[in-house]
Structures are given as structure tokens and as C-alpha cells.
Amino acid sequence: MPDVNRRRLLLGLAATAAAASALAAASTIIDATAAPIPAMRTKTSLDAMLLDLPPEEAQRLRLEIFAIIAAVKERCARGDDFQSIRDFVRTRCQQNEMDWKRERGI
Secondary structure, eight states, X not given: OOSOXXXXXXXXXXXXXXXXXXXXXXXXXXXXXXXOOOOOOTTOOHHHHHHTSOHHHHHHHHHHHHHHXXXXXXXXXXXXOHHHHHHHHHHHHHHHHHHHHHHHTO
């Protein structure tokens, strides 16, 4: 059985999703010459972070996060190891970021 528990999985997903949403939001606001982005607070909930985004963007991210969680649950049920699940989540977030940039012509 892989060494994956619900808490570790959700923390990893939340951190990955938060990083992806922060990158997406930051790229629209901050240009390359601006000051570096301050570190994110560690105790902020995902819902609180989504409230800081425009409603359409927050809803799109919320749906994508639910889709990733469903896929991760499926992979856990199949018995996939932690590393392959983590790689899947990273790849999915990178694809989402590329799609987001492509939609905006960045």
C-alpha cells in the first residue's frame, strides 16, 4: 500500500493548487520587472485564496481542483504510488497553467 494518507494528499493538492492559482493571478498583475512576490501565508484556506480572485477565475480553478482530487482518489484506489500521483498532479497543474496562458496570449 502506498504511503499516502488523506491529510498528506489534501495538503499536497492544496499547495499545488495554491501555487498554480498564485502564479496565474500574479502573472496578470505583476510584470517581470516588479518586486518579488511575498511568500504566501501557510495557514490560508483554499476557499479564502479563491475569494481573492475574480469570480469566473475562482470557479474555473475550483472545478479543476475538484477534477484533480477525483483523479487522485481514483489513482489511490488503484494503488498507485505516492510519487506517480504527485507527478500526475504536477503535470496537470503545469498543463492548466499553459492553457491559461494560451487563452490570454501570454
